[in-house]
Amino acid sequence: MIAEIGHYALVLALFVALIQAVLPLVGAQRGDAAWMAVGSQAALALFLLVGAAFGALTYAYVVSDFSLANVAQNSHSAKPMLYKISGVWGNHEGSLLLWVTILAVFGLAVAAFGGNLPPRLKARVLSVQAMISTGFLLFILLTSNPFARLAQPPFDGNGLNPLLQDPGLAFHPPFLYLGYVGFSMAFSFAIAALIEGRVDAAWARWVRPWTLAAWCFLTLGIGLGSWWAYYELGWGGWWYWDPVENASFMPWLAGTALLHSAVVVEKRDALKTWTILLAIVTFSLSLLGTFLVRSGVITSVHSFASDPARGLFILAMLVATVGGSLVLFAVRGPALKGGGLFAPVSREGSLLLNNLLMSTAAATVLLGTLYPLFVDALGGGKVSVGPPFFNAVFVPLMVPMVLAMAVGPLLSWKRGDLAGVLMRLKLALALAAAAAALAWLVMGGQPKTLAASGGLALAAWLFVGTLVEFAGRLLLFRAPLAESWTRLRALPGAAWGMAITHASMAVLIGGITGSSAWMEEKIQVMKVGETVMLAGHEVTLTNVRDERGPNYLAQRGTFVLKKNGQTVVTLEPEKRSYRQPPRPTTETAIHTTFWGDYYTVIGDADGQGGYVVRLYFNPMVAWMWVGILMMTLGGIVSLADRRHRIGAPVRKRAAQPAAT
Amino acid sequence: MRHWKYILPLVIFAVLVGFFVRGLDLKPAEVPSPLIGKPAPALNLKPLLDTKPGLADADLKGGLVLVNFFASWCGPCRIEHPLLMDIAAKKIVPILGVNYKDKPEDAKAWLANLGDPFAKIGVDFDGRTAIDWGVYGVPESFLVDANGIILAKQIGPMMQKDWNERFLPKIKERSK
Structure with a gap:
């Protein structure tokens, strides 16, 4: 009933x-x-x-x-x-x-x-x-x-x-959907503006909080998914460039661009048509993700059971929504009048650079994700596009992006003084160089030395650059501390939000760099009582026994982690066999520290008294999770800016001077 | 065209849609089997039921057969089951069942409940035969000719469309 x-x-x-x-x-x-x-x-x-x-x-x-x-x-x-x-x-x-x-x-x-x-x-x-x-x-x-x-x-x-019976994954879809669907707000505002034929600062002021809220949810949703993949799948990685991951990442990239271009519309009345297009594209990419996951057009480890009839329906919906809005854009877009002019080196210019790089990144991810479809549709057979492609194109796009992220906020509107800004960033430059040099000394010419030095330098540059900008707003050390304190208290949420999110990006880059460059893995057969060295620790397999859970049988291994003979921690990973549906899962056991995770997985017995084990030292992974939480927090702080709630500027009458 | 910039997104989208329409007919999960046109791998399995024999290599040399990998715990097997029953009832081709990683009592109950379309059923309890045959999920079906050569393979449940388009023509061709 x-x-x-x-x-x-x-x-x-x-x-x-x-x-x-x-x-x-x-x-x-x-x-x-x-x-x-x-x-x-x-x-x-x-x-x-x-x-x-x-x-x-x-x-x-x-x-x-x-x-x-x-x-x-x-x-x-x-x-x-x-x-x-x-x-x-x-x-x-x-x-x-x-x-x-x-x-x-x-x-x-x-x-x-x-x-x-x-x-x-x-x-x-x-x-x-x-x-x-x-x-x-x-x-x-x-x-x-x-x-x-x-x-x-x-x-x-x-x-x-059973893989999905996990708290991390229980809340992953709702957050993702809050993000995807949240972008429909920006989309609806864009369509309304196209119908109305007018985009102005007030419009941007209304769109921003909705986009920001959606962006926060999506950031958290992607983070939860990545965290789950890391501790549940037992492969030691946290991002696989799987089509479904990409489907959530593309709207995030476009949404990030949208957040930044909306600022230009609000403050400077420029980049209007571009912002409208981005709003359409961001939501379209959310819809596209839905289509890809459910239509069976792209294979992925976690698509829903696909059905061509459903695929056709979503495609029809995609054509109506995206096609319809792009037709409207083609017809009405040219009528939107652009506003303020600006020099290439200016705050607007740097935000535009952000937009170009973010959209290129989104387009690249789209290309990589759909490439197997393109090739197959043109009769080229089955291919798959994996991490080597994405890493090779993504990193070169992100490097200038991060370089500019420290500079942009220091530039003034309309026309910026690049030399002056770079002078203010001396400290950031020095610390970036120090971080690179340190990484170089520690690594001493190992294969990933360049990547590690570069990544850490970028992280340091961005982090310090963001602090410099924040300190600049407070006139820290240039005015009496009391005045800095007053300024700190009066600082709008948006300024805090920007500082936190930009700094979080630095933390995230640090984590990504560390975990990619210094990862250590030992995949081998171990007998009970054997010891291997992992990242300066002795790891001993002391015991393997069978356990019975409510709806599974498990084989539980006990690893003792010691440093210089002192026991640090005991880790007990499991390999479970669920009965309904019959499926094996790995339950990793992870010891998280500031500098890295000790990550243990126990596998099958080899029949001769040994077990296949996978031991990883994943450096600085916790930094990534902290970075994502900070990023979300930054968005929320910015959202709390009271100007979003009260101060939507009064809409001017269409400011067309009477032609006399 | 002064406004080409504004039309460009629409054009790009139209091209994408073209690919998607084409893509709906393609099945990316189906990696073409290297076994097609090759001799079928070995098949030596103990019987599941007391009333029906198990499987042996000789079963692949007697005439056209359909080898179907199934399990009672597999949802899609349920979907294709009516079609298999239909094929068996019309005596189009004998179906050899391989019960994959299943509890024998579950499989027996399943067949008792839904009907048994199989001429013979072998038990692949540890899934080794499935590995030999390159099966990566149940259900999968193979059409094998009298010389033991694999003619066609279906990944996932056999639907009427697949059966009519890819299997029936081959069966008709051989039985001429």
């Missing part, structure tokens, strides 16, 4: 979405306030209906209602409650329902917090949001009904892939 109510709510939601898509748009065109006002009420109704459907499915999972095909296929009565709930979005149908639910939440947010938006803009934004909702609701109802019943309910469910 509950499930039928959920299904019915979805059908009603479709009609509400249709009304919300049409009436406010027509109302805005005609200037009819009553029709425009329908948007907000419909957004509330849509939220309640979709929320009810989501609640109904969650309920079915919680009570393990195996008469629902979706629950029977993906859940099991013996699963812990956390994974029963995360099972709701751990499958194709449920994840789509989560997607529309989040979309409805964002729609409601516009209706509730959009009080300071001009009524026409608000009506059009809500209408575009509803068009997207309509597409997704149709998709769910026509091809992916999560409430389908089974004629003969099984006694128990199929269970969830």
Whole structure:
């Protein structure tokens, strides 16, 4: 019964979405306030209906209602409650329902917090949001009904892939979707602006917080996914350039570019058409990710079960949404008037450079991800594109990017003084050189010396450069400390946010460099009692025994890590064999320190008393996780900037001087 | 064209869509099997049921057969099962079942429940035969001719479309 109510709510939601898509748009065109006002009420109704459907499915999972095909296929009565709930979005149908639910939440947010938006803009934004909702609701109802019943309910469910029964992964999809769907806000604002034919500082001021919020969620979502891959898969790595990882990374790159170009629109009234295009592209890349993961066009380790009918439907939706918006862009884009001029060396110039590099990076990732499809479609056979390609093209793009990241914020608007800025960055340059030299001395000409020195130099340059900029705002050491303190307290959230995110990037680069350059691995057969050296520590396999878990059998190894004879830590990795579905998983045991992770994996017995073990020393991996958390925090701090809430500049009447 | 810059994104997108449309028909997961046109690997497996024999190499030399790798725990096997039942009922080609990494009692219950389309069933408990045959997931099916040569391979569940387009023509050709 509950499930039928959920299904019915979805059908009603479709009609509400249709009304919300049409009436406010027509109302805005005609200037009819009553029709425009329908948007907000419909957004509330849509939220309640979709929320009810989501609640109904969650309920079915919680009570393990195996008469629902979706629950029977993906859940099991013996699963812990956390994974029963995360099972709701751990499958194709449920994840789509989560997607529309989040979309409805964002729609409601516009209706509730959009009080300071001009009524026409608000009506059009809500209408575009509803068009997207309509597409997704149709998709769910026509091809992916999560409430389908089974004629003969099984006694128990199929269970969830044990790899996915993990807290890191339970919350990974909701954050990713909050990011993807959050970018629909920027998209809706862009479309509304194109219809209206006007983009100005006020528009940018409204778009920025939404984009920033989406960006924070996406950053955290990608971070969680990467963290999970690191400790759960047992391969010692944290990023594999897998198509599905790339699908989440592309909108992040484009979204990062969008955040920066929106600043230029807001402050300087320039880069308008570019910003509109970026808003469209960012959301399009989010949709593209959905298409790639679910259509079976690209192979990946973690795609959903694919189905050509679904693929065709998403493609049609992609064509309507992206194609439609790009047609609108082609027709209306030329009418948007550009504003302020600026010299190449200026704050605007540096933000433009950021945009160029970020978009090129996104395009490169897109090319690499789709290349196997291109080749196959042109009859070239099956190929795969892996990390060597991505690393080879990505690093050269990021180097100038990071170099400019320290310089840009110090440049003034319109025309900057590069020589003056470089003088202020003397300290950063010196410390970068010191970091490089140190790395060089330590490594002494080993294979990755250049990469390590370069990476650490960049990290130092960016970190110190960011501190210099921050100190500059406070007039630290140039004014009395009391004044610096006053300035610190008055500093807007956006300034804090920028400093934190830029610094976090430096921390992240440090972690990436360290873990790539100094990783040590020992993959070998070990007998109980044997000792190997790993990064200056003695690692002894002292014991291997069998353990029985609730729904698996495990072989647990005990490693004792010693330094100079002193026991540092005891690590107990497991190799588990789950019964339903029958699948082996590795449970790594990791000892995290400031300078690196000691990472142990136990594998199969070789039949002669030995075990295949994988021991890694992954340097500075914790830095990456800290970097990602800092980055998210920086976004949140910037979001808390009170100017986002109150000070949206009053929209000027279209400032066309009367031609006399 | 003064406004070509504004049309460019649309053009790029149109090209991408062209590839996607083409891509929907391609199956990237299907790495072409190097075994097609080659002699089938060895097949010596103990029987699953008391009433039906297991599998031996000789079974691949008697005439056209379909070798199907299945398991009771495998969801997609359930999807292709009605088609296999249909093939067996119409006696189009004998189906040799290889029960992959399964508990015998589960497999028996599964067949009792859904019906048994197989002429003979062998037990591949440790999955070694599947490795020899290059199977990387169940279900997979191989069409083998009277000389023991593999003619066609299906990765994943056999759908009516695959059967009609890639298997039936080969069967008709041989039985002329």
